[in-house]
Amino acid sequence: MKSYFARFLAAAALLAAVGLAPSAVAAEETTAAPAAETATAATTAPAETAAAATPAATPAAQAEAAPAEAAPKLDSGDTSWMLTSTLLVILMTIPGLALFYGGLARSKNMLSVLMHVFVVFSLVSLLWAIYGFSLTFGGEGTFFANLDKLFLKGIGPDTLSGALPTIPEYVFVAFQGTFAAITCALIVGSFAERIKFSAVLLFSVLWFTFSYIPMAHMVWGGGLLGKDGALDFAGGTVVHINAGIAGLVGAYVVGKRIGYGKEALKPHSLTMTMIGASLLWVGWFGFNAGSAGAANGVAGLAFVNTVLATAAATLSWIAGEAMTKGKGSMLGAASGAVAGLVAVTPAAGFVGPMGSIVIGLVAGLVCLWGVGGLKRMLGADDAFDVFGVHGVGGIIGAILTGVFAAPALGGTQAADFAMGHQVWIQVKSVAITLIWSGVVSLIAYKLVDLVIGLRVTEEQEREGLDIASHGESAYHL
Template sequence: MKKLFASLALFGAMLFAAPVFAQEAPLAASATAAVVAVAEAAPAAAVPAINKGDNAFVMISAAFVILMSIPGLALFYGGLVRAKNMLSVLMQVFTVFSLVMVLWVVYGYSVAFTEGNAFFGSLGKLFLAGVTPDSVVATWSKGIVISEMVYVVFQGAFAAITCGLIVGAFAERVKFAAVLAFVVLWFTFAYLPMAHMVWYWAGPDAYTTAQAASAATATAGYLFQDGALDFAGGTVVHINAAVAGLVGAYMVGRRVGYGREAMTPHSLTLTMVGTALLWFGWFGFNAGSALEANGIAALAFLNTAVATAMAALSWTAAEWLLKGKPSMLGAASGAVAGLVAVTPACGFVGVGGALALGLIAGPLCLWGVHGLKRLLKADDALDVFGVHGVGGIFGALATGVLAAPSLGGTGIWDYVANAVAPEYSIGNQLKVQAIGVGITLLWSGVVSLIAYKLVDLAIGLRVKEDEEREGLDVSSHGEKAYNL
């Protein structure tokens, strides 16, 4: 444990010393919108005012995101493991969510959503210093703000479910203490900088002239400056977590008996319930990222329903064709694939684009959990990379294409002219999206590798073989999910 604490201290020192932190700027919105300054001047922005309806909308959306994790994700994962490991997965998801929410208010929010440099924010809001019932953050409309405390919870729930997604990759054989130690490191050095790079900006009211827009954009996160589109977390959440999960599957190693013994899900009933809760909560995840109860939120809401349904059907149809029978597991997995793929695109594409995303995401992620998994030769127990990695990469790239107004998308909003920019280049935007995907893969991969290695050296990643055979419910937690 001394080695672990020393490692954490060393990483903390690196975080605080590396960037040159500046004073924090007005807080920004959660979903990325590229900013193009084409007009030299625009009418002065209205005086910011809290909209009670928007406040209530984001509060409810935050609660929906929490529902996605506990119980949604927990039951989805729990039903997929063997009965002897059911409680261990529930415990991991539940405790990781709790841990990250605490870390979020201690330093995470400050590092992710205050002005610093292109990769990290400042330490000006440690323990939410200065965040009061009267403080506000920007939405995506000039002159409209919401309570900062609401935004803190909303974004904290995003961080927590992202960390929870990772545990599915190394389920059934990892030490509980190792999970918690890894999450602290990965949250600090992978999630927070990615959230800052993609989602931090100065807010729309700073974009009054072309010159002011350039100055404001220069204070934003690296990928925001580059113009990356990620409405609700294709890079920050899904690709980020999927890479961490895949690296973990390699580092922890395969389960005892993998490839030789049956490791079938113990309760697809619970997995279906978990899927339904995920789908329900995802409306808050996606539509809530608009930060306002407006037309864009309605578009994200509709796209979340449509893309998910289409992906569930397309996965089921492909599985039926290839295997001769449609399965409940396939339908549930297809729904999650659709949710993942539409996440970065939901506020940028039209309904036709959402249908296309779902249609392709189902069979593509079916290949991800079978064909790609065999190629990678990793025991990604609950197919985190096959669904969230493959679906997230596809969704992020497809956003650059389907956001084009010529294809029914919303295009890019010019905050200086306060209108949609007249030009949209699919080729250029696709290039920007690919850069965002590449940076996420590299950043999360490197941080994950280092974090797993440090945890392995300090306390070890894996339980003993006899404990794994007995099941983590008893060996790690001293209880059983089912007492018959």
């Protein structure tokens, strides 16, 4: 026993001399663990972070494990959140947007507005799967990608997204497809109550192909604006300015409704509009927080910012109404909420909560002017104020993103962030979006008018599009 004990003491002394005593090994493992955790903190997958939190036995083992941890790996938490977000965006479109617009229409056109939103959503969803996803995210390009993923070729249940490597590519396809569909559906509010149903569908095909796809690729797919450094978290340029200017051009080309400016064309159900606005607000959490691409802190930031900017815009809109008209209205509150949602969209993951409040306050007041004074200046019958809310709100949000993304103002950008430079980039992205979508929209409307005609007859318009276009009525008295 004494000899064994002596050997043990000698071995311990030797280990201590070379720095590998049990206490030293433990200390080395303790310091190695935070390093491993730090190395994996750049990824957003909780599963990967959990694996990195297990201390490696030796530095060599850590080096061997690093490549495996960096490899793309499906994360069930991220996938669940992105599936939920996709569902929320569908909710904000059908029934949210449909009811919001439907309530703003006259009762004789309620059903036609519901049809426009519902069927455009269906149409664009199919086009997205056939060629839209490929041309947007299928590869490199300045304005378009390529057709390598035509008909979703090469994508299977086990294929991970190249853009978001912790979720299946099918989930990314579905999520981005809802953005394309709601953007096209937004436009129908501008020329509602006097356009042919077939014209809406043909225009949607043309505009989706030559305006939505290139704008989405330019910003999110590695194209022109993304390379320039434009910040658009969830669609200020791609969705709202893009659709807003298309709606304004449509209001001019299709022409004014019969009686516009001579008689009151009042919403038939502000109850429906309020329900629609509420569904939009709920669904917008998928729109904004889902654009984080993972169940992480950025999603939480976007979620909070969506609440705060929307609340601020609601209050500033009705305060503006109270000062100019003597009272705030339910229509104003609903419109203000949508204005706040629109304005915070490009900024949601880039600005701090206080910045989102300022963006909402500004958007509420400016969009109130957009649907009033600006609309009168433009002289267009933008029936449901697509440009006044989405176009103007998108412009405000895109530009102010360049301001409040600054770390000194609570933003998430790097310490060397140059506000003036970024604002200039944001202004350029807004200008390119306005010009691109405006030109494409004008050509598309003119083509549709030449092929099938844009507008229903005066008799059909007076009768109402529910009966004239669909042979049905939203209400039976």
